[in-house]
Amino acid sequence: MISIIQQFGQAYLYSDGYQMTGVAMTLWLLLLSVAIGFCLAIPLAIARNARSPFINIPVWIYTFLFRGTPLYVQLLIIYTGIYSLDAIQHTPALNAFFRQGFNCTILAFALNTAAYTTEIFAGAIKSTPFGEIEAARALGMSRVTLYRRIILPSALRRALPTYSNEVILMLHATTLAFTATVPDILKVARDANSATYDSFDAFGLAALLYLIISFVLIGIFRRAERHYLAFLRP
Amino acid sequence: MKSYFALAGIAALAFSAASFAAPAHAKTYKEVTFGVDATYPPFESKAPDGSFVGFDIDLGKAICAHMHAKCVFVSQGFDGIIPALKARKFDAILSSMTKTPDREKQIDFSAKMYDEPTSLIAKKGSGLKPTVASLKGKTVGVEAGTIQETYAKTYWQPEGIKVVSYQGQDQVYADLLSGRLDASLQDSVEADYGFLRTPKGADYSLAGNITSDPKDVLGSYIAIGIRKDEPDLKKQIDASIAAIIKNGTYKKIESKYFNFNVYGS
Numbered sequence: 001m002i003s004i005i006q007q008f009g010q011a012y013l014y015s016d017g018y019q020m021t022g023v024a025m026t027l028w029l030l031l032l033s034v035a036i037g038f039c040l041a042i043p044l045a046i047a048r049n050a051r052s053p054f055i056n057i058p059v060w061i062y063t064f065l066f067r068g069t070p071l072y073v074q075l076l077i078i079y080t081g082i083y084s085l086d087a088i089q090h091t092p093a094l095n096a097f098f099r100q101g102f103n104c105t106i107l108a109f110a111l112n113t114a115a116y117t118t119e120i121f122a123g124a125i126k127s128t129p130f131g132e133i134e135a136a137r138a139l140g141m142s143r144v145t146l147y148r149r150i151i152l153p154s155a156l157r158r159a160l161p162t163y164s165n166e167v168i169l170m171l172h173a174t175t176l177a178f179t180a181t182v183p184d185i186l187k188v189a190r191d192a193n194s195a196t197y198d199s200f201d202a203f204g205l206a207a208l209l210y211l212i213i214s215f216v217l218i219g220i221f222r223r224a225e226r227h228y229l230a231f232l233r234p
Numbered sequence: 235m236k237s238y239f240a241l242a243g244i245a246a247l248a249f250s251a252a253s254f255a256a257p258a259h260a261k262t263y264k265e266v267t268f269g270v271d272a273t274y275p276p277f278e279s280k281a282p283d284g285s286f287v288g289f290d291i292d293l294g295k296a297i298c299a300h301m302h303a304k305c306v307f308v309s310q311g312f313d314g315i316i317p318a319l320k321a322r323k324f325d326a327i328l329s330s331m332t333k334t335p336d337r338e339k340q341i342d343f344s345a346k347m348y349d350e351p352t353s354l355i356a357k358k359g360s361g362l363k364p365t366v367a368s369l370k371g372k373t374v375g376v377e378a379g380t381i382q383e384t385y386a387k388t389y390w391q392p393e394g395i396k397v398v399s400y401q402g403q404d405q406v407y408a409d410l411l412s413g414r415l416d417a418s419l420q421d422s423v424e425a426d427y428g429f430l431r432t433p434k435g436a437d438y439s440l441a442g443n444i445t446s447d448p449k450d451v452l453g454s455y456i457a458i459g460i461r462k463d464e465p466d467l468k469k470q471i472d473a474s475i476a477a478i479i480k481n482g483t484y485k486k487i488e489s490k491y492f493n494f495n496v497y498g499s
Contacts, residue, residue, distance in 0.1 A: 018391055080405070080408050080409075080412070083412050083414070084408075084411070084412050089412075089413065099414055101398075101414075178378075178401055179401060179405075181398050181399065181400060183399070187378070187399070190378060190379065191378065191379070193379075194378070194379035
């Protein structure tokens with residue numbers, strides 16, 4: 001255990017001397033994909049509840065595709081599949097983007113978590129108490145004001161417990177990143193394992209790091225829930 | 235009567251000397267049993283009829299022929315092959331085993347049988363060579379956990395060559411084909427059988443073998459493993475390996491399996 005920490009400690013935490021690895025890489029992947037996913041999910045969740053089928057069906061297809069296939073397969077399609085297409089390789093901007101494994105990973109993770117988050121938020125929007133909407137209309141609010149002042153603040157708060165779950169699951173999903181050559185915590189653990197054959201210690205250390213990150217995330221969401229969901233407390 | 239017993243005593247003494255103590259003259263082996271992990275073509279595998287085939291097997295048969303002994307092959311998983319040798323389940327290990335300092339603490343090794351050189355492959359006409367000067371600024375792919383990854387990270391990464399690790403060798407080839415990688419580093423037999431001989435590898439070629447390894451991260455050659463208490467067998471196997479190399483049998487067997495010099499320099 002001590003020799004693994006001495007040899008790979010730095011790589012487990014932030015760098016192998018050449019690039020970002022380990023905990024730093026895992027957190028960076030999580031932060032970027034969850035942030036992009038969140039920003040995509042809000043308009044998509046509203047569109048998912050739209051009355052017009054031309055708006056809500058495409059969103060339904062998107063969430064169905066990304067929730068209906070494993071993230072691993074999506075990552076392989078985006079990393080290996082898309083880049084092998086001639087059209088991508090011959091468009092300089094796309095070529096530059098897809099050449100980097102990190103970009104492909106972020107794209108796959110963000111699209112995937114956006115699909116799940118869209119469904120979470122759409123459900124919360126749908127279950128907004130009708131009385132609140134009626135009251136807002138009675139006050140003469142426009143649709144935009146209604147969403148901005150009443151529906152979204154209330155829906156996002158009520159979605160918080162489910163959303164925190166999605167973020168933790170996303171943390172666990174980052175272990176797939178090495179498929180696209182991104183050196184996250186698990187990749188360092190594999191290196192440590194193949195160098196020392198101390199499998200229990202190498203992977204145990206990785207598990208411990210994930211546990212600590214999860215613990216911190218749970219703590220943050222618990223505080224947020226206490227603050228934002230105060231109105232629901234008995 | 236007395237002389238009869240004396241004779242028997244001398245005979246028994248001679249017999250025990252022959253079988254237990256190191257005899258003055260070389261012991262002859264009527265039969266040599268090899269432990270083989272037959273899951274590693276083209277070196278050793280099983281034919282559909284259950285017989286052992288492969289480069290190692292052919293070399294083993296040539297060695298036995300030179301020793302005028304009968305060759306017997308026994309299946310044994312690789313992870314338990316050294317304990318099985320020490321438990322006398324067979325006389326020697328013939329299973330693509332690389333001589334390493336750790337294994338040498340347990341068993342002896344014969345002279346070099348062959349070497350699987352580590353080699354670089356790249357697109358035909360790229361002019362890349364497995365040297366720091368040639369690869370500077372280029373991207374090289376390796377499989378995670380292999381000695382090749384250790385090699386690239388030890389010698390190349392500090393010199394400004396981008397080294398990318400992959401989960402599997404198939405992914406290395408996929409990215410070599412897609413153009414993300416300029417070259418890939420793996421053992422030469424893997425490169426030859428796994429990629430260059432396949433239709434996908436048509437535009438690629440061997441860019442050269444690794445020749446400099448001052449820190450010895452790639453380990454040494456592949457040899458036959460022998461129990462430490464049988465220096466005689468080691469001596470005879472060593473002599474046979476030297477003989478089949480000298481008389482051209484080795485070359486003949488080699489050309490049956492490989493299109494390059496597998497013995498190395």
